Amino acid sequence: MMRRYDWVRAAGCLFVAAACLATSGCGQKEEIPELVSVTGKVTFQGQPLANASISFFPADEDKESTSVVRPHAQTDEQGQYELSWNTENGGAPPGKYQVAITAFKPNDDEEIQPESLIPKKYNSPKTSGLIADVREDGENVFNYDLQG
Numbered sequence: 001m002m003r004r005y006d007w008v009r010a011a012g013c014l015f016v017a018a019a020c021l022a023t024s025g026c027g028q029k030e031e032i033p034e035l036v037s038v039t040g041k042v043t044f045q046g047q048p049l050a051n052a053s054i055s056f057f058p059a060d061e062d063k064e065s066t067s068v069v070r071p072h073a074q075t076d077e078q079g080q081y082e083l084s085w086n087t088e089n090g091g092a093p094p095g096k097y098q099v100a101i102t103a104f105k106p107n108d109d110e111e112i113q114p115e116s117l118i119p120k121k122y123n124s125p126k127t128s129g130l131i132a133d134v135r136e137d138g139e140n141v142f143n144y145d146l147q148g
Helices: 006-023
Strands: 039-044 053-058 072-074 080-082 095-102 130-134 144-146
Parallel strands (some): 039 144
Antiparallel strands (some): 039 080, 053 072
């Protein structure tokens, strides 16, 4: 018998497997675009937000994207982050982005959905109101002080 949230984990695994198969066709690897360093700090009501996930979604992503890779990072204890394109390449391609941030209270009980540490509007790039314009030249530091 599946536990309450085991189906979520199973669906996630299937999604990742399908994405890997879709991007691995005929031995071709996704071409790594030009990347620039992107750093910043995430705070919630002025306090560093540790262990938060931050993801940058291209602002023009209304068109169908073939890439499953998104610039993302995990904040450290001081809320600092440095984006990476994948596990091997740091940075993000220049462009305009909508930003999503998630942070949850630690939870050892797999049957209970973890409680969000921040308002849920920040979990989606469409509702967060957070943006970034990553430039090829210049310093790309994006600090976000979340409120709520």
